[in-house]
Amino acid sequence: MAIKIPFDNSYTRLPDQMYSHQVPEPVSNPSLIIWNAELATQLGITQDTESDLAQVFSGNIIPNGATPIAQAYAGHQFGHWNPQLGDGRAVLLGEVNGPAGRFDLQLKGSGRTPYSRNGDGRAWLGPVLREYLMSEAMFALSVPTTRALAAVATGDRVQREIGYPGGIVTRIAASHIRIGTFQYFAARNELVALRALYDHVIERHYPDATSPSDLLKQIMTRQAQLIAGWMSVGFIHGVMNTDNAQIAGETIDYGPCAFMDDYHAMQVFSSIDQRGRYAYGNQPRIAVWNIAQLATALIPLMPDQDRAIEDFTEIVNGFPAIYETEWRKRFAAKLGIAPSEASDQLAQDLLALMDKDAADFTNVFANLGRDTDRDQFIDRAVFDAWRVRWMDQVPNLDQMRITNPIVVPRLHQIEAVIQAAVEGDYTPFHTLLSVVTHPFDRSDLADGFTQPPVPSEVVSRTFCGT
Structure with missing residues (x-):
């Protein structure tokens, strides 16, 4: 195998109940859609042929040094507690420890895991391309985000409403630890695992934190910065559940998300968000709610829990001031x-x-x-x-x-790209990607992507899942 990846797997040195060993399920005929060579260089990954890349990043071949696992976590979904979630359609191959630092390398859509419940663990092509486009566009906009390293077509059909071509996206993240990861062990009263997770997060992400209070403050600050970044580019996440709130402060899980066209403070794009819980204007409020759930999960680590409740409440109440500054x-x-x-x-x-x-968010600021x-x-x-x-x-x-983008990946453009790809044409995907990864550059090509949708192109809802 010509691919070399500088793996380490520190998460597998944590207590066993924090994950399950899980190899990806093989696919029949993988082919490479796109490879992020620039990101690969930053990670210290060297590669040879497209065939090798397709085999590794479809999960058919496990590269040397990888220890594939699925992580356990829980979470509040639309405010309702779900005690058992976890990686139901993703496998963490390991941590890449290269020139740019330590990052998780995860295959998303790689088959069933112990946490899949009734799902098939697979992804179809649409969500794979959407995540690639959205995450790389967010990176270009300087909004903290997971990255996309590769997208692969599997050669298999995935059954949803109808059969779709399957795909797998390789996601790079500072880590895949979520607020819901802390909640999982706190709710189960597994204090040894909770303490191990706490120590791991400090070592990996917040080395200056000296106590659970310090950790809570630092995570809260990053969340405030992240949400302010979303608001500044008109981004709506759509599913700000605690299992989608990443501890390192990156945007993660690009499901029912979108950049706004017409500006409305309470714009919603998720097909299942019937009450607007995760509307654009509610995102700061939900971030506070999520941080409060993290604070609750950290309380068992405190020797004086009554005092901790008071202290943590004061910390969480400080979120609005930090957010307003950002x-x-x-x-x-x-x-x-x-x-x-x-x-x-x-x-x-x-x-x-x-x-x-009902003025267009991106175009108003781009043309001031x-x-x-x-x-x-x-x-x-x-x-x-x-x-x-x-x-x-x-x-x-x-x-x-250099602050206001000319282009963002608009929802109707993404849908057009996906439709073309399903029909076998990836040229629109590559074209849109080339534009949205240079969002501040004016050009004749970029000008063609600045217009909001005409009525027949409007997409008002996006959907969860892969």
């Missing part, structure tokens, strides 16, 4: 002015105008300061009045051009 910085940068109460007011007023006129900026609005007189107030702040237009 939001202020990002939206001030989008307006090209210094963060202040005045920048907050300008941003909030602009968002209110956008909501009223250009001759066409008022064209995004119906009530142009009101926008003109806002614009005068904004220009009085002397915005830095050059800064704005």
